[in-house]
Amino acid sequence: MNIKHSKLEAINLDAYYGDFHALKSINIAMEEKAVTAFIGPSGCGKSTFLRTFNRMNDYIDGFRIEGQILLDGRDIYTDDVRVDELRKEVGMVFQKPNPFPKTIYENVVYGLRIQGIKDKKILQETCEKSLQQAALWNEVKDKLDKSALALSGGQQQRLCIARALAIQPSVILMDEPASALDPISTAKIEDLIYELKKDYTIVIVTHNMQQAGRVSDHTAFFYMGELVEYAKTKTMFTSPKDTRTQNYITGRFG
Amino acid sequence: MRVQEKIIEGLLWLSAAITILITVSIIWVLLSESVLFFSEVSIVRFLTEKEWTPLFAEKKFGIMPLVAGTFLTTVIAIAVALPIGLTIAIYLNEYANARFKTFIKPLLEVLATIPTVVYGFFALTVVTPFLQSFIPGLAGFNALSAGIVMGIMIIPMISSLSEDAISAVPRSLREAAYGMGSTRLQTAFGVMVPAASSGILVSVILAISRAVGETMIVAIAAGQQPRLTLNPLVPIETITTYIVQVSLGDVPHGSLEYRTIFAAGMTLFVFTFLLNNLSFWIKKKYQEKYD
Numbered sequence: 012m013n014i015k016h017s018k019l020e021a022i023n024l025d026a027y028y029g030d031f032h033a034l035k036s037i038n039i040a041m042e043e044k045a046v047t048a049f050i051g052p053s054g055c056g057k058s059t060f061l062r063t064f065n066r067m068n069d070y071i072d073g074f075r076i077e078g079q080i081l082l083d084g085r086d087i088y089t090d091d092v093r094v095d096e097l098r099k100e101v102g103m104v105f106q107k108p109n110p111f112p113k114t115i116y117e118n119v120v121y122g123l124r125i126q127g128i129k130d131k132k133i134l135q136e137t138c139e140k141s142l143q144q145a146a147l148w149n150e151v152k153d154k155l156d157k158s159a160l161a162l163s164g165g166q167q168q169r170l171c172i173a174r175a176l177a178i179q180p181s182v183i184l185m186d187e188p189a190s191a192l193d194p195i196s197t198a199k200i201e202d203l204i205y206e207l208k209k210d211y212t213i214v215i216v217t218h219n220m221q222q223a224g225r226v227s228d229h230t231a232f233f234y235m236g237e238l239v240e241y242a243k244t245k246t247m248f249t250s251p252k253d254t255r256t257q258n259y260i261t262g263r264f265g
Numbered sequence: 266m267r268v269q270e271k272i273i274e275g276l277l278w279l280s281a282a283i284t285i286l287i288t289v290s291i292i293w294v295l296l297s298e299s300v301l302f303f304s305e306v307s308i309v310r311f312l313t314e315k316e317w318t319p320l321f322a323e324k325k326f327g328i329m330p331l332v333a334g335t336f337l338t339t340v341i342a343i344a345v346a347l348p349i350g351l352t353i354a355i356y357l358n359e360y361a362n363a364r365f366k367t368f369i370k371p372l373l374e375v376l377a378t379i380p381t382v383v384y385g386f387f388a389l390t391v392v393t394p395f396l397q398s399f400i401p402g403l404a405g406f407n408a409l410s411a412g413i414v415m416g417i418m419i420i421p422m423i424s425s426l427s428e429d430a431i432s433a434v435p436r437s438l439r440e441a442a443y444g445m446g447s448t449r450l451q452t453a454f455g456v457m458v459p460a461a462s463s464g465i466l467v468s469v470i471l472a473i474s475r476a477v478g479e480t481m482i483v484a485i486a487a488g489q490q491p492r493l494t495l496n497p498l499v500p501i502e503t504i505t506t507y508i509v510q511v512s513l514g515d516v517p518h519g520s521l522e523y524r525t526i527f528a529a530g531m532t533l534f535v536f537t538f539l540l541n542n543l544s545f546w547i548k549k550k551y552q553e554k555y556d
């Protein structure tokens with residue numbers, strides 16, 4: 012497949028949990044300002060792979076990788092890379108909404124606060140802008156000082172997206188961001204992803220084939236730690252090359 | 266089968282009943298003796314007089330000097346135990362690897378198993394002389410060393426309860442913090458500690474309750490001089506040590522002097538009862554938050 016500008020890239024990537032070989036020589040390049048979906052049966056390594064892009068696996072005892080992960084052509088696993096800096100560039104939204112037990116406002120400006128930004132005007136402007144980008148502003152603008160935990164699940168997830176947007180990353184990783192949400196909230200998140208790809212490179216793990224079809228430009232199918240097939244989403248869903256892909260998207264397993 | 270079950274049920278009921286009975290009788294004895302005491306000494310006098318000299322010829326019945334002594338040693342103990350205990354809890358949770366944790370935790374528990382008499386003599390014979398080498402005005406018996414050593418004693422209580430509280434914070438919050446580019450330190454202090462704050466508060470309240478009731482260390486190292494002061498350098502007396510002092514002395518049963526220990530005991534009971542209820546109440550609120 013032809014990639015115009017590759018934002019993220021994995022080169023001969025292997026990943027291990029102790030002796031367990033979780034990812035097997037993966038090679039992939041992902042288009043800038045596009046949505047790439049990872050699909051595949053549960054346990055095939057989608058989350059593991061996604062979390063190599065912001066080095067979230069670093070905290071797991073016994074986890075190691077071989078090969079390279081490039082962000083804008085630069086290896087992010089070299090010693091001179093600071094993970095906290097990397098994660099300001101590569102934001103993440105998790106499967107279960109995980110707002111901090113703080114106010115809505117404090118959640119959104121958290122990333123700025125830890126960077127030492129104290130200017131109230133900057134904080135307030137960023138808060139409003141991020142919430143608007145996350146299509147949440149109108150629902151919460153009158154209760155910014157209320158606890159984030161009082162929001163509905165769908166609102167909490169959009170708040171987490173706003174929180175990620177506030178530090179202006181260039182990449183957003185989403186690990187099944189709508190799997191814990193009702194259909195209406197899911198639709199809102201999908202619309203949002205569509206809007207966000209104008210400015211961000213998005214990688215989304217999803218269990219839901221229709222969702223991959225609706226939101227993504229490219230789709231990668233993983234099976235037992237291998238990247239089986241990677242293509243334009245339309246191509247993948249209409250004429251999959253590998254029989255395993257075929258079986259999966261027609262619902263024969265997974 | 267049914268008979269057996271009945272018997273077991275009966276035994277369980279009996280042990281519960283005995284526990285309740287004992288508690289009720291303790292409170293009953295405390296109350297009835299206190300009532301006799303307060304029929305001779307008014308509560309106003311008890312709370313406002315500035316001296317506590319029930320064993321002297323000129324009797325004064327102000328509990329405040331004992332309360333002040335208790336307060337002083339407790340504050341010093343918490344001032345020592347909270348920062349150290351919390352640091353240990355954070356370190357174990359956010360930095361230490363599993364192997365180090367299994368090594369250090371039993372070691373901490375050892376601190377809690379040392380008899381308090383040993384702590385008391387440690388305060389009197391090691392800490393006080395050491396402090397005297399650079400605090401010239403420090404008396405041989407004082408609240409400072411007693412408080413410090415009491416703090417050392419309750420470190421494991423705060424560290425292990427706080428550690429439980431911090432590890433009860435959902436892992437997803439830690440991931441959220443790291444995912445936003447937080448350093449370990451920012452994650453610990455900006456997210457984990459605030460999220461665990463109610464649990465940490467409970468650990469502090471229980472530690473206070475423990476410090477308020479502590480007897481041996483203060484009896485040995487702090488002197489037995491009721492004094493209405495917040496100066497940590499001079500001898501003081503706490504509520505508990507007063508009770509020990511009178512119980513061991515030869516005050517005749519049934520006398521007013523004898524009843525002072527029940528009035529003092531009642532005061533102590535009210536304090537720890539309130540503290541325990543407070544911690545219970547916080548715990549309940551805290552559980553609701555994460556369910």
Ligand SMILES: Nc1ncnc2c1ncn2[C@@H]1O[C@H](COP(=O)(O)OP(=O)(O)O)[C@@H](O)[C@H]1O
Nearest residue numbers: 028031033052053054055056057058059060071
């Ligand atoms: N922390 C871990 N330790 C050991 N094995 C793990 C760990 N996390 C995931 N795995 C294993 O790695 C494989 C891939 O997991 P994961 O990436 O979560 O899959 P997916 O997101 O596609 O469902 C699974 O077999 C899983 O059991």
Ligand SMILES: [Mg+2]
Nearest residue numbers: 057058059186
């Ligand atoms: Mg997963």
